[in-house]
Amino acid sequence: MRTTTVIVGAGHAGLAMSRCLTERSIDHVILERGEVANSWKTERWDSLRLLTPNWQSRLPGYGYEGDDPDGYRTMPETIAFIERYAEVIAAPVRTNTKVTSVRLEAGRYTVRTDQGEWQSRTVVLATGACNIPQIPALAEAVPSTIATLTPIQYRNPAQLADGGVLVVGASATGVQIADEIHRCGRPVTLAVGAHIRAPRVYRGRDIEWWMDAAGILDERYDAIEDINRARNVPSLQLAGYPDRRSVDLNSLTAIGVKLVGRLAGIRDGKAQFSGSLMNQVARSDLKMNRLLDTIDEWAAGSGIDGEVAASHRFEPTRVEASPPLSMNLGSGEIRTIIWATGFRPDYCWLDTPVLDRKGRIRHDGGVVDAPGMYLMGMQFMRRRKSALMDGAGNDARDLSAHLASYLDGQGAGSRRARGPSSRQNHLPDIATP
Numbered sequence: 001m002r003t004t005t006v007i008v009g010a011g012h013a014g015l016a017m018s019r020c021l022t023e024r025s026i027d028h029v030i031l032e033r034g035e036v037a038n039s040w041k042t043e044r045w046d047s048l049r050l051l052t053p054n055w056q057s058r059l060p061g062y063g064y065e066g067d068d069p070d071g072y073r074t075m076p077e078t079i080a081f082i083e084r085y086a087e088v089i090a091a092p093v094r095t096n097t098k099v100t101s102v103r104l105e106a107g108r109y110t111v112r113t114d115q116g117e118w119q120s121r122t123v124v125l126a127t128g129a130c131n132i133p134q135i136p137a138l139a140e141a142v143p144s145t146i147a148t149l150t151p152i153q154y155r156n157p158a159q160l161a162d163g164g165v166l167v168v169g170a171s172a173t174g175v176q177i178a179d180e181i182h183r184c185g186r187p188v189t190l191a192v193g194a195h196i197r198a199p200r201v202y203r204g205r206d207i208e209w210w211m212d213a214a215g216i217l218d219e220r221y222d223a224i225e226d227i228n229r230a231r232n233v234p235s236l237q238l239a240g241y242p243d244r245r246s247v248d249l250n251s252l253t254a255i256g257v258k259l260v261g262r263l264a265g266i267r268d269g270k271a272q273f274s275g276s277l278m279n280q281v282a283r284s285d286l287k288m289n290r291l292l293d294t295i296d297e298w299a300a301g302s303g304i305d306g307e308v309a310a311s312h313r314f315e316p317t318r319v320e321a322s323p324p325l326s327m328n329l330g331s332g333e334i335r336t337i338i339w340a341t342g343f344r345p346d347y348c349w350l351d352t353p354v355l356d357r358k359g360r361i362r363h364d365g366g367v368v369d370a371p372g373m374y375l376m377g378m379q380f381m382r383r384r385k386s387a388l389m390d391g392a393g394n395d396a397r398d399l400s401a402h403l404a405s406y407l408d409g410q411g412a413g414s415r416r417a418r419g420p421s422s423r424q425n426h427l428p429d430i431a432t433p
């Protein structure tokens with residue numbers, strides 16, 4: 001089978017690219033190993049809500065028009081939102097089609113799948129940034145009496161054995177899971193490494209509203225001094241709770257969660273924690289205050305100061321002066337460990353030599369280091385918001401323009417889809433709850 005562009009992955013990023021290619025009459029197909037919105041259907045825990053407000057899921061030609069723009073979508077709502085997008089843009093998705101190899105041969109891509117082979121001139125990799133949970137090597141030393149879970153395996157507290165839980169990692173995933181499990185009656189210890197504290201609401205507005213309005217989320221990859229570092233910054237400590245409460249280390253200790261430093265090693269059945277907890281939280285408070293300073297400066301400069309609540313600062317994070325530096329994992333106190341230590345993409349199926357020595361794709365703002373290959377949905381790929389739903393639109397517009405000129409440069413008279421309907425070419429903008 002032949003097409004001009006193969007998009008791999010039918011999450012919101014692949015769909016946003018599809019919509020932009022359709023607008024340009026570029027013939028394409030989306031190959032998806034599961035169903036549309038597969039990651040949200042199969043890899044998220046039950047109670048998860050988006051931490052971005054409803055208004056902040058603007059996709060090309062599609063957005064939120066319900067009566068709760070400041071609310072946070074549940075998983076079923078998120079899935080329905082993405083499924084509806086695929087429907088209204090008439091996305092050419094082939095579901096249950098797993099891509100097993102992408103190879104560049106004589107200027108064309110051969111895309112092998114478990115449902116046959118495709119030939120294309122261009123490929124868009126939209127397979128997501130969070131395919132594989134990152135588990136530290138020290139996990140191998142966890143005693144066999146303790147169950148271990150990744151956030152992709154975790155569904156709800158009922159699935160855990162009675163008894164204590166050690167959650168490793170205190171970014172968005174770790175703090176939300178720690179909060180939920182502790183509230184359900186299992187005592188939680190949280191191992192805290194580098195993290196970024198952020199209030200849900202500041203000066204009466206959602207923190208995401210501030211970062212959007214002040215242009216922070218639109219910062220470009222080529223305007224950042226150390227982009228590799230920026231791409232590895234952990235997610236903000238945020239949750240989309242309906243009551244808009246913040247989740248941070250203070251809120252967790254207030255309900256009884258015990259904080260320890262970063263899990264640094266496991267020896268002879270003993271977990272060893274770094275003594276840097278105090279420094280970690282001080283650094284995190286400092287970063288939060290810098291963010292709030294930037295917001296305040298923008299508010300003063302933009303004339304919005306009078307419309308919002310007064311500037312203020314939050315109570316510093318409280319930690320014990322001498323938190324425990326070790327814990328006997330054989331004592332029965334801890335029955336489960338959850339690795340909330342981040343995610344990484346999976347490119348084991350990609351046979352094009354575009355990975356660097358750390359296994360990351362070599363690309364310049366999503367233009368991959370292979371002719372006609374593009375990337376979507378990675379952390380800070382073109383903009384700070386690239387991995388968020390709200391970031392896919394601008395990235396897809398930029399990269400589809402690049403892809404179109406790449407095809408034109410190749411004299412690709414054939415790039416126009418044969419007879420795309422005018423309905424597909426001039427899709428109306430859609431708003432949906």
Ligand SMILES: Cc1cc2nc3c(=O)[nH]c(=O)nc-3n(C[C@H](O)[C@H](O)[C@H](O)COP(=O)(O)OP(=O)(O)OC[C@H]3O[C@@H](n4cnc5c(N)ncnc54)[C@H](O)[C@@H]3O)c2cc1C
Nearest residue numbers: 009011012013033038039050051052099127128377388389
């Ligand atoms: C816990 C968590 C919470 C998040 N919360 C938010 C939030 O509140 N707001 C927000 O904007 N973003 C959030 N994100 C980030 C981001 O929106 C998601 O990671 C999102 O799923 C990324 O969209 P995507 O389209 O790039 O990738 P995905 O949604 O992961 O889509 C990739 C698709 O590719 C398919 N695929 C993978 N490999 C293959 C293959 N070999 N062949 C065929 N198909 C393949 C997958 O099945 C999947 O459907 C969150 C992420 C996580 C992990």
